[in-house]
Amino acid sequence: MFCYQCQETAKNTGCAIKGVCGKPEETSNLQDLLIFTLKGISIYGEKLKKLGSADRTNDDFINQSLFATITNGNWDNARFTAMIQEALSRMNRIKSKFLAAYKEKNGHDFDGSLPGAATWTADDPTVFAEKAKCVGVLTTKNEDVRSLRELLIIGLKGIAAYTDHAAILGFQKDEINDFIMEALASTTKDLSVDEMTALVMKAGETAVAAMALLDEANTTSYGNPGITEVNIGVGKNPGILISGHDLKDIEELLKQTEDTGIDIYTHGEMLPANYYPAFKKYDHLIGNYGGSWWHQNKEFESFNGPVLLTTNCLVPLKKNNTYLDRLFTTGVVGYEGAVHIPDRPADGSKDFSALIERARTCLPPTELEIGIITGGFAHNQVLALADKVVEAVKSGAIKRFVVMAGCDGRQKSRSYYTDVANNLPKDSVILTAGCAKYRYNKLALGDIAGIPRVLDAGQCNDSYSLVLIAMKLKEVFGLKDINDLPISYNIAWYEQKAVTVLLALLFLGVKGIRLGPTLPAFLSPTVVNMLVEKFDIKPIGMVEEDIASMMAGK
Numbered sequence: 001m002f003c004y005q006c007q008e009t010a011k012n013t014g015c016a017i018k019g020v021c022g023k024p025e026e027t028s029n030l031q032d033l034l035i036f037t038l039k040g041i042s043i044y045g046e047k048l049k050k051l052g053s054a055d056r057t058n059d060d061f062i063n064q065s066l067f068a069t070i071t072n073g074n075w076d077n078a079r080f081t082a083m084i085q086e087a088l089s090r091m092n093r094i095k096s097k098f099l100a101a102y103k104e105k106n107g108h109d110f111d112g113s114l115p116g117a118a119t120w121t122a123d124d125p126t127v128f129a130e131k132a133k134c135v136g137v138l139t140t141k142n143e144d145v146r147s148l149r150e151l152l153i154i155g156l157k158g159i160a161a162y163t164d165h166a167a168i169l170g171f172q173k174d175e176i177n178d179f180i181m182e183a184l185a186s187t188t189k190d191l192s193v194d195e196m197t198a199l200v201m202k203a204g205e206t207a208v209a210a211m212a213l214l215d216e217a218n219t220t221s222y223g224n225p226g227i228t229e230v231n232i233g234v235g236k237n238p239g240i241l242i243s244g245h246d247l248k249d250i251e252e253l254l255k256q257t258e259d260t261g262i263d264i265y266t267h268g269e270m271l272p273a274n275y276y277p278a279f280k281k282y283d284h285l286i287g288n289y290g291g292s293w294w295h296q297n298k299e300f301e302s303f304n305g306p307v308l309l310t311t312n313c314l315v316p317l318k319k320n321n322t323y324l325d326r327l328f329t330t331g332v333v334g335y336e337g338a339v340h341i342p343d344r345p346a347d348g349s350k351d352f353s354a355l356i357e358r359a360r361t362c363l364p365p366t367e368l369e370i371g372i373i374t375g376g377f378a379h380n381q382v383l384a385l386a387d388k389v390v391e392a393v394k395s396g397a398i399k400r401f402v403v404m405a406g407c408d409g410r411q412k413s414r415s416y417y418t419d420v421a422n423n424l425p426k427d428s429v430i431l432t433a434g435c436a437k438y439r440y441n442k443l444a445l446g447d448i449a450g451i452p453r454v455l456d457a458g459q460c461n462d463s464y465s466l467v468l469i470a471m472k473l474k475e476v477f478g479l480k481d482i483n484d485l486p487i488s489y490n491i492a493w494y495e496q497k498a499v500t501v502l503l504a505l506l507f508l509g510v511k512g513i514r515l516g517p518t519l520p521a522f523l524s525p526t527v528v529n530m531l532v533e534k535f536d537i538k539p540i541g542m543v544e545e546d547i548a549s550m551m552a553g554k
């Protein structure tokens with residue numbers, strides 16, 4: 001195996017024996033083979049589109065498969081094997097469509113050459129393990145080509161995740177799906193560095209489109225998030241804990257648990273669900289339990305009730321865990337031994353009755369803490385406060401905004417983010433999204449003229465809100481360049497969606513981003529230099545020096 005897609009990769013080089021995340025070699029190899037088969041589908045998909053007969057039947061499958069390979073998403077080898085089998089039969093179908101369309105258009109059979117991803121097929125899954133060994137990341141020998149290809153694929157994983165969430169709510173955009181195919185197919189071609197770099201930039205543009213689409217899907221379906229005080233204590237009823245990002249799942253779970261005497265709590269990235277009007281109306285949505293994803297081994301124990309993982313991040317259970325028999329997965333998530341809730345039927349809902357029955361047999365959650373955290377500062381809410389914010393900037397009450405979005409993670413060095421939050425001057429405001437917020441959203445950082453000093457826009461995809469807020473401020477202050485705003489970017493990354501957000505920011509022309517706690521291992525020295533030259537990306541440094549630089553606009 002070789003995997004270097006997340007920030008915790010071994011020695012910041014690559015996991016080669018077993019993932020630091022716990023991913024076994026077999027799972028990693030199956031994920032590589034799945035990506036290889038998606039490239040096969042995409043090669044034909046791109047060709048069909050060029051012939052003017054775009055095929056849309058594989059869009060959802062490609063997105064869900066890419067999503068399933070995101071760190072801490074799916075641990076179930078049987079699911080990956082089934083996905084590879086499905087990918088191969090989809091490839092054979094789209095190949096036939098292409099060959100027929102080609103002949104019809106050109107009057108003769110296709111006689112061009114095709115990459116291995118478009119020609120390899122197998123009926124017998126027992127050959128998958130062997131094949132998987134020769135299709136991984138390291139098959140691209142040139143370090144810089146490999147780096148640009150993997151940067152693109154890693155960015156695509158986040159785009160696919162956001163696109164899948166939007167599709168679940170009925171929002172689709174062909175341009176996004178076309179690009180995903182074009183980009184997957186591109187990694188099988190001999191392209192110049194300039195061509196590959198252009199594709200990476202186009203991934204940034206597509207990431208903005210995917211986040212905008214998801215924002216539209218979420219706000220159309222559930223209303224605009226507004227300022228909310230979220231309870232972090234517990235009630236007296238048995239509860240169900242829901243984690244991940246899928247808002248349709250929490251909607252259906254809240255409906256199905258109404259008047260059952262079972263309470264619902266969010267965990268990790270599901271916290272922002274509390275900010276939506278459509279969910280706030282449920283009295284049995286009690287609040288948020290615990291912290292970010294990596295605390296789950298302890299927090300799922302003390303929750304006592306069933307836990308539903310709707311997307312990543314699910315971490316491997318400890319051997320002596322007590323919650324495997326109350327762990328439920330759904331969507332792209334999988335874990336051997338957990339109960340998987342099947343997809344909703346067309347025009348129907350998912351059936352959460354097994355989860356609800358399990359909750360009835362459980363004790364209420366054990367209290368971890370009491371109090372509230374405040375959030376709900378997505379674009380609509382912040383723009384409603386625009387006059388107040390602009391006034392505070394003009395009067396000098398707010399000197400600087402610091403965007404600290406992205407992910408949390410286990411490494412000790414992430415205390416940097418708590419220290420930055422604690423030590424930023426009192427006339428600065430933190431704009432956040434994603435689970436990075438758990439490093440500072442329970443600190444008493446106060447407010448500036450009624451504006452809290454930590455403004456949480458929501459999930460990592462809600463970084464889009466932060467972009468809209470920046471655009472609005474640029475307009476209000478009559479600035480030409482987004483980089484002239486009093487905003488610094490200090491992004492914490494862990495997994496692939498944060499890379500997608502980073503590419504979106506680069507596409508929008510944001511310069512001088514600090515990225516930490518380490519620079520991605522998948523960036524070769526040449527690619528890092530290119531990013532430094534073009535975008536002035538920099539690693540994080542010492543807390544005090546970074547704060548001084550950010551406050552000075554550097």
Ligand code: SF4
Nearest residue numbers: 003006009015019021
């Ligand atoms: S996801 Fe991260 S920790 Fe897991 S195998 Fe890949 S690089 Fe290693």
Ligand code: SF4
Nearest residue numbers: 269313407434435460
């Ligand atoms: S921000 Fe990233 S790391 Fe954190 S829970 Fe969301 S997806 Fe996982």
